[in-house]
Amino acid sequence: xxxxxxxxxxxxxxxxxxxxxxxxxxxxxxxxxxxxxxxxxxxxxxxxxxxxxxxxxxxxxxxxxxxxxxxxxxxxxxxxxxxxxxxxxxxxxxx
Numbered sequence: 001x002x003x004x005x006x007x008x009x010x011x012x013x014x015x016x017x018x019x020x021x022x023x024x025x026x027x028x029x030x031x032x033x034x035x036x037x038x039x040x041x042x043x044x045x046x047x048x049x050x051x052x053x054x055x056x057x058x059x060x061x062x063x064x065x066x067x068x069x070x071x072x073x074x075x076x077x078x079x080x081x082x083x084x085x086x087x088x089x090x091x092x093x094x095x
Contacts, residue, residue, distance in 0.1 A: 032073045033085070034093060037065045043072060043085065050076070053086040061090050069093050 035045025041062035043050040052058040053074075061070065074087040 030073055030075055030088065032071060034069065034071045036067065036069050037062055039066055043070070045072075048083065051082055051084045053084055055086060057090065058085075058087040061087055065090075065092060069095055 033043065033045040033050065035043045035050070038044055041052060043052060043061075050072075052062050061072065069092065070090050071093050072085065072087055072090040074085045074089075077084050077086075
């Protein structure tokens with residue numbers, strides 16, 4: 001009986017740690033930023049640098065809109081002090 005309780009406790013603990021560890025990406029909501037695409041394929045918005053995730057929309061943005069002010073909507077994840085945006089939509093905005 002004691003082994004069964006220990007197993008249940010360890011399973012619950014492992015599951016809780018798993019959810020906590022991945023909670024940033026699981027519960028990330030969409031945001032909208034306005035910034036400029038730089039020549040190193042990043043978006044600079046409000047003094048913050050966003051790496052752009054490797055997707056079709058992200059590639060279109062960083063390769064075809066260099067030095068253009070854009071409004072970008074997507075989800076942001078933080079990894080090793082970097083913000084990475086997965087672009088869901090974007091549009092050029094007037095300066």
